[in-house]
Amino acid sequence: MELWQQLLTGFATAATPINLMWAFVGCFIGTAVGVLPGIGPALTVAMLLPITANVPVTASMIMFAGIYYGAMYGGSTTSILLNTPGETGSMVTAMEGNLMAKHGRAGAALATAAIGSFVAGSVATVLVTLFSPFIADWALRLGPPEYFALMLLAFTTVSAVLGSSLLRGMTALFVGLAIGLIGIDQISGTSRYTLGVPELVDGIEVVLVAVGLFAVGEALYLALYEGRVVESRNAMSSLRMNRRDWRRSWPAWLRGTALGFPFGTIPAGGTEIPTFLSYSLERRMARGEDRAEFGRLGAIEGVAGPEAANNASVTAAMVPLLTLGIPTSNTTAILLSAFQNYGIQPGPTLFQTSAALVWALIASLYIGNVMLLVLNLPLVGLWVKLLKIPKPMLYAGILIFATVGVYGMRQSAFDLVLLYAIGLLGVLMRRFDFPTAPVIVGMILGPMAEAQLRNAISIGEGRWSVLIERPLSAGVLALCVLLLVAPPVLRRMAARRAAPASA
Amino acid sequence: MSARRSQTLIGGGTVLLALLLAAGASQIHGEAGYAGVGPAFLPWLVSAALAVCGVLLMIASLRPGDGVHPERPPQDVPASEPAATDWSSMAWVSAGLLLNAALISRLGFVLSCALLFALAARGFRRSMGQPAGLRMLVRDALIGLALSAPVYWLFTKGLGLTLPGLTKTGWL
Numbered sequence: 259m260e261l262w263q264q265l266l267t268g269f270a271t272a273a274t275p276i277n278l279m280w281a282f283v284g285c286f287i288g289t290a291v292g293v294l295p296g297i298g299p300a301l302t303v304a305m306l307l308p309i310t311a312n313v314p315v316t317a318s319m320i321m322f323a324g325i326y327y328g329a330m331y332g333g334s335t336t337s338i339l340l341n342t343p344g345e346t347g348s349m350v351t352a353m354e355g356n357l358m359a360k361h362g363r364a365g366a367a368l369a370t371a372a373i374g375s376f377v378a379g380s381v382a383t384v385l386v387t388l389f390s391p392f393i394a395d396w397a398l399r400l401g402p403p404e405y406f407a408l409m410l411l412a413f414t415t416v417s418a419v420l421g422s423s424l425l426r427g428m429t430a431l432f433v434g435l436a437i438g439l440i441g442i443d444q445i446s447g448t449s450r451y452t453l454g455v456p457e458l459v460d461g462i463e464v465v466l467v468a469v470g471l472f473a474v475g476e477a478l479y480l481a482l483y484e485g486r487v488v489e490s491r492n493a494m495s496s497l498r499m500n501r502r503d504w505r506r507s508w509p510a511w512l513r514g515t516a517l518g519f520p521f522g523t524i525p526a527g528g529t530e531i532p533t534f535l536s537y538s539l540e541r542r543m544a545r546g547e548d549r550a551e552f553g554r555l556g557a558i559e560g561v562a563g564p565e566a567a568n569n570a571s572v573t574a575a576m577v578p579l580l581t582l583g584i585p586t587s588n589t590t591a592i593l594l595s596a597f598q599n600y601g602i603q604p605g606p607t608l609f610q611t612s613a614a615l616v617w618a619l620i621a622s623l624y625i626g627n628v629m630l631l632v633l634n635l636p637l638v639g640l641w642v643k644l645l646k647i648p649k650p651m652l653y654a655g656i657l658i659f660a661t662v663g664v665y666g667m668r669q670s671a672f673d674l675v676l677l678y679a680i681g682l683l684g685v686l687m688r689r690f691d692f693p694t695a696p697v698i699v700g701m702i703l704g705p706m707a708e709a710q711l712r713n714a715i716s717i718g719e720g721r722w723s724v725l726i727e728r729p730l731s732a733g734v735l736a737l738c739v740l741l742l743v744a745p746p747v748l749r750r751m752a753a754r755r756a757a758p759a760s761a
Numbered sequence: 762m763s764a765r766r767s768q769t770l771i772g773g774g775t776v777l778l779a780l781l782l783a784a785g786a787s788q789i790h791g792e793a794g795y796a797g798v799g800p801a802f803l804p805w806l807v808s809a810a811l812a813v814c815g816v817l818l819m820i821a822s823l824r825p826g827d828g829v830h831p832e833r834p835p836q837d838v839p840a841s842e843p844a845a846t847d848w849s850s851m852a853w854v855s856a857g858l859l860l861n862a863a864l865i866s867r868l869g870f871v872l873s874c875a876l877l878f879a880l881a882a883r884g885f886r887r888s889m890g891q892p893a894g895l896r897m898l899v900r901d902a903l904i905g906l907a908l909s910a911p912v913y914w915l916f917t918k919g920l921g922l923t924l925p926g927l928t929k930t931g932w933l
Contacts, residue, residue: 312921425821429775429814435807436782443800450804451785474858477881481850481888650885651904654857654878658909661861661874666922674862678855690771708803715798 265387268617272625277320281622284321285629288328293336293641296476297656299329300588300698303596304468305663310599316615320622322596323576326589327379327623330572331630334371334565335641338364339492350533350564357556359492368638369497370507370558371565376631377508378515378566382573383623385519390609390620394581397606402713403725405582407734409707412584414738415524417696424742430692433683434700437462444709457672464595464702466664468588470677471694473660475684477653482685494642497635499558506548507562510540514566521567522574522586529568529587536567573623580604580616584703588695591702768822775815782808853884869927871909878905 271277291297303322310318330348337352338359351371358367400408417427440451441461452458499507514536521532540559541552551557578584583605585591597604602612609616634641664677687694718724726732786804857880865873879902886893910933916922917931927933 308922309916309920425814425817429811429818432807432811432814433778435803436778436811439804439807446800448789448800450789450800451782477885478851478854481854481884482847483845484888649889650882650891650901653885654882654901654905655908657854657858657877657881658874658905658912661865661870661877662912662916662922662924665865665870666916666924669866669923669925671862671866674865675859678858678862681858686771690768704803712798 261387261391264613264617265621267614268619268621269624271316271614271618272320272621277317277618277622278625280317280321281324281626282629284324285328285626285633286324287321288325289332289630289633289641290328290644291325292329292332292334293644294332294647294652295336295340296480296653298472298589299326300468300592301472302329303589303592304465305473305659307465307592307596307599308663308666310596315600315602316618319593319596319615319619322593323619323622324626324629326572326593327569327626328630328633329589330569331372331375331634332641334375334561335368335634335638336645338367338371338561339494339642340490340645348565348568349530350537351561351568353537354552354556354558354560356492357554358558358561359556361555362493362495363556363558364492365495365497366499366503366558367556367561369499369635370503370562372631372634372638374507374511374514374562374566375569376627377511378518378569379573379627379630380624381512381515382519382522382570383620383627386573386576386623387620389523390577390581390616393577394606394609397581400582400606400730401728402710402717403728403731404734406707406710406714407725407731407738408582408584409703409710410738411734411741412586412699412703413696413707414741416586416699417693418742418745423691424745426692427696430687430694431696431700434467434697435704437467437697438701438704444705445712455672457670457676460668462676462701463664463667463673464592464698465667466673466677467680467701468592468698469660469663470680471684471687471697473656474677474681475688477657478681478685479688480649480653483689491645494639497638503558506558510536510559510562511566513539513543514563514568515570517563518567518570518572519574522571523577524586529571532567532571533564536563539563576620576623580608580619581606583608583706585699588698591698594702765822769819772815772818772820772822775818776812777815779808779810779812779815782811847888850884850888853887854881857881857884866925869933870913870924871906871933872927874909874912875902875905878902878908 272281287302288299291299291302302325306322306325313321333348334351334355337348338355355367355371358364413431417431418424436451438461440458442449442459449459514532517536517539518529518532521529537560540557540563541549544552544557544559548557548559552560575586575590578586579590579593581604583594583603585594594604602608602615660677661674664673665671667673684694686692687697714724715722718727725735782804786801786808789801789804857877860880861873861877864876867873868876879898882901882905883893883898886897913924913926914932917924917926
């Protein structure tokens with residue numbers, strides 16, 4: 259009962275007119291950036307981080323959460339109409355959704371995506387409400403060895419499981435860790451890699467790296483390589499879903515939610531795996547005529563399931579962020595640094611020290627979901643118009659906002675030069691297919707993991723074995739090793755099995 | 762330059778970065794404390810790991826078969842080289858960004874960002890094969906002004922952010 263009491267208090271905070279306004283602004287901006295190619299939620303929140311200096315914490319977190327959610331809703335619009343998924347999580351939606359749009363069913367695809375996102379988001383929010391306090395209670399018992407192990411797990415999954423190749427993910431992760439090293443060491447106060455530059459003593463802000471990699475890198479890449487790529491756009495159609503669409507959609511929504519939520523909660527976030535799993539599940543479960551539509555006319559289950567999985571795992575990613583303080587994606591990493599800007603460290607104690615904030619945030623997730631459903635379906639025509647902004651204007655405009663975000667932090671022209679340098683790094687990474695998420699996660703979690711490791715070793719009085727003496731940290735470390743070793747071994751076994759078959 | 766050659770260079774660059782980090786790590790002095798886990802521990806670990814990654818990237822690029830993806834055949838990424846490298850377009854965008862960095866504290870946010878907008882838009886237009894004459898440049902500069910001025914007002918007056926102005930009026 260205490261839970262409902264707190265949730266109701268949260269609603270009371272989140273539903274004040276001013277906070278509703280922030281939620282609306284967040285949902286609106288989020289949907290817009292989700293629709294627009296080239297900008298995602300991580301970048302948008304990063305560019306808006308300087309407002310944390312003047313806006314109260316509850317208001318800005320409500321807005322950031324709205325942006326995070328809204329981008330997921332908006333992303334499906336782009337992938338269905340343009341076949342250029344804005345976020346990795348909408349890649350699967352683009353496959354069947356774009357086929358449906360090509361056959362004149364864009365409206366039904368958009369409708370099932372939006373309603374599916376609403377269903378999945380709402381169910382997942384209920385689960386977040388029910389589970390987070392318990393996980394936070396449990397997490398209070400974790401010590402530095404366990405935290406260090408969990409952070410290693412986050413490193414492993416972000417770089418090894420999500421990217422296209424283990425080696426590339428690891429390289430990106432260590433580049434991120436290296437960037438995180440710059441500045442004053444938290445524990446000993448020694449300066450590292452500052453090269454005598456005063457701006458580097460404070461370290462490089464995560465905002466700068468995120469904006470550099472995503473906005474400036476993307477803009478330079480567009481100028482350098484992609485200018486001549488021509489996109490085709492599908493026509494809109496009626497948003498109504500017929501009875502057969504409904505019958506096929508709702509089980510897919512529920513299955514997608516069930517798949518997506520668990521993946522979001524473990525520190526192995528990311529939406530690629532659950533969306534792909536949901537797609538293959540729907541394809542396997544479809545029968546007869548429905549099945550024949552997959553890959554040809556576009557099957558509605560193939561949009562409904564993955565969209566639900568996407569939204570459920572995005573919502574569930576709030577659980578490790580709020581209860582453990584461990585981000586599992588670019589956007590949650592930036593949200594974490596937003597909390598840190600207020601001097602708040604997300605983690606198990608958050609539910610005690612900042613209960614009002616946490617519950618207002620959770621309540622705003624419910625409100626945001628309803629707002630997004632209302633914003634998305636009737637206004638889809640407006641969002642589609644956004645795609646008409648000429649690319650040169652769009653990207654040049656993004657660079658102005660990038661300047662606001664980076665220069666607004668500490669009024670330093672040095673930061674703008676650094677921003678350009680990070681942009682060049684982004685171009686290189688994009689060109690040679692290195693994932694960017696490990697850089698951001700490594701940069702944020704690196705110093706935290708280092709501190710936990712040093713505390714853990716101190717607790718163990720200098721013995722490294724402390725990391726494997728405690729069952730939980732030993733188990734998590736074993737899981738990390740398994741994640742690193744199992745995929746190549748399995749691949750080799752599969753190759754060996756395939757070899758005689760083809761011979 | 763072939764895809765494989767540039768892959769090898771990327772691996773080499775990673776090794777070079779690792780060496781630079783190691784050189785920096787050797788400069789860090791501090792109490793090692795328990796079991797040698799002092800401020801220099803992670804820098805050494807990171808540079809060693811990056812060196813290993815770099816060498817592996819080089820080996821992968823030299824292995825026959827695939828140039829782009831060392832472990833997996835290319836799937837979602839174009840395996841071939843992108844059509845052409847458009848250095849001159851990139852130079853326009855770069856000029857916009859670097860001039861903005863150099864001028865923002867002198868010209869103020871609004872004018873400096875309008876210049877950034879005009880130069881960057883010119884770069885994007887060129888890369889897309891659109892006309893990018895002097896008239897377009899002036900038009901883009903005006904659009905940039907019409908965008909950066911409200912952004913400036915919104916963030917400084919509405920959200921209390923500090924951004925540099927040319928004058929003390931708070932409007933430009």
